[in-house]
Amino acid sequence: MNETLDMTEAAELLKISASLMQELASTGVVIGARVGKGWVFIRQDLMDYLRAETRRQTNERRAAQEADKALAGRTPGVPTFGAPRRQPTTRKRPDLDKLEAAHA
Numbered sequence: 001m002n003e004t005l006d007m008t009e010a011a012e013l014l015k016i017s018a019s020l021m022q023e024l025a026s027t028g029v030v031i032g033a034r035v036g037k038g039w040v041f042i043r044q045d046l047m048d049y050l051r052a053e054t055r056r057q058t059n060e061r062r063a064a065q066e067a068d069k070a071l072a073g074r075t076p077g078v079p080t081f082g083a084p085r086r087q088p089t090t091r092k093r094p095d096l097d098k099l100e101a102a103h104a
Contacts, residue, residue, distance in 0.1 A: 003042060003043055003044075004040050004041065004042055004043070005040070005041045005042075005043055005046070006038055006039065006040065006041075007021055007022060007025070007038060007039045007041075009041075010025075010030075010032070010039070010041040010046055013043070013046055014046060014049075014050060022039075025039050025041070029049075030045070030046065030049050031045040031049070032045075
C-alpha cells in the first residue's frame with residue numbers, strides 16, 4: 001500500500017469526484033502538495049481529515065437533534081427568551097433598635 005496518493009486515488013479513497021478533490025486541495029481544506037503539475041496526498045492526512053469531518057458532522061447532527069428536543073417541549077407561539085424569571089422574595093427587615101442595643 002502506497003503512503004502517497006495522486007489526485008484520482010485520493011478522490012477514490014474519500015469517495016468523491018476528482019473535481020471536488022481538486023477544490024478541497026486547492027482551497028486548503030485537505031492537506032496536499034503540488035509537485036510539478038500534479039497533487040500528492042499522504043494517506044494518513046486524508047484519513048485524519050475524514051475522521052475530523054465525520055466527528056464534526058456527527059456533532060452537528062447531535063446538536064440539531066438536541067435543539068429539536070428542546071423546542072418540542074415549549075408551547076407553540078409563545079416566545080422563549082432564556083430562563084424563566086423567579087418571583088421576587090420578600091425579606092424580613094432587620095430591627096435596627098435591637099441591632100443598636102446589641103452593639104452598644
